[in-house]
Amino acid sequence: MTRKDNPLGKYIKGTHSLNDKLEVDNLFLDDNNSQRLKEELEDYWINEEGEQADEKTLSRMLRLLHQKINTQRNWIERGGRILNMYAKVAAVLLIPLMIYSIWQHTQTTKSTIEYATAEISSPEGCRTKFYLPDGSSGWLNANSTIYYEQGPKNQRNVQLTGEAFFDVTKDKEHPFVVALPNFKIKVLGTRFNVTGFPDQNIESVVLEEGSVQVIDNNNRKVITMKPDYKVSYYKDKRKFIGEKVDAKNYIAWINGVLIFNNDPVEVMAQKLEAFYNIDVEVDKRGLEDDLFFATLENESLEDVLKFLEITSNVETKIIDRKKGTNGNYLKRKVVIKKR
Secondary structure, three states, X not given: OOHHHOHHHHHHHOOOOHHHHHHHHHHHHOHHHHHHHHHHHHHHHHHHHOOOOOHHHHHHHHHHHHHHHHHHHHOOOOOHXXXXXXXXXXXXXXXXXXXXXXXXXXXXXXXXXXXEEEEXXXXXXXXXXXXXXXXXXXXXXXXXXXXXEEOOOOOEEEEEEEEEEEEOOOOOXXXXXXXXXXXXXXXXXXXXEEEEOOOOOEEEEEEEEOOEEEEEOOOOOEEEEOXXXXXXXXXXXXXXXXXXXXXXXXXXXXHOEEEEEEEEHHHHHHHHHHHHOOEEEEOOOOOOOOEEEEEEEOOOHHHHHHHHHHHXXXXXXXXXXXXXXXXXXXXXXXXXXXO
């Protein structure tokens, strides 16, 4: 098969047809296509490099691609047939990114320089499993994005917008650094959750395993964290606050579990927004000192709101989706106020 006829090569270059796209989709999502996939990867490699790829390189690329593509089947844990369809489409759209990241990493390994980048986003209403070129992995919550970069002799750098859980591959020579607007987190190898939405007052990190350092942007304040510890930065007060917590309560979202752990009403509202892809409007009058505690698994939004009304001093109202001025439909809205 020549490059001209290779749907995988055409897809990577952006010259594919709809039939090419569907063929690539089936190629990756059907485990019986391993031999054909390897042949097309080899064909693409030869046309890019002008040389025969060795069996070890092809097998490594094939194994990593299968691992990454097949995980996309579980990206969306809820939402019915329409969201499942979007999950499959999203999986196909990320194929060029994955191939490029692995190809670039393999290329640079052949020389003395190693350089790899990746940018991954999780759309509304989704939780996205991701893998990074260094072998680290994790989950992105809804409306979140990470940009990863590793250069020659440099640390592994990640910029995060939103919320993510990281399972970092240990590498003493290349520290893993996650940057938020107001601080950064430096690790060697560990598991932790980071939250940093631009429209929220609090940026935080919760450590499940290992050890991390939280460093302010001036490199003056360093907080060394141990497991089951949380550090929060309050933007309005420009202040760090640390506390002992149960880390599993803060990473339960990756398994589809919604947990309120003595959360103030604004934090509870933020979790509802991310989990159910809705807008939440809160009237805090009379609720400033209220805390919310619950563990909810596979519950509908309506059942969660009913639970909140029964167990706390709030009343809620759901406002159905409406068409906006631009013709697009707005999200459902939930209004929460004191009863």
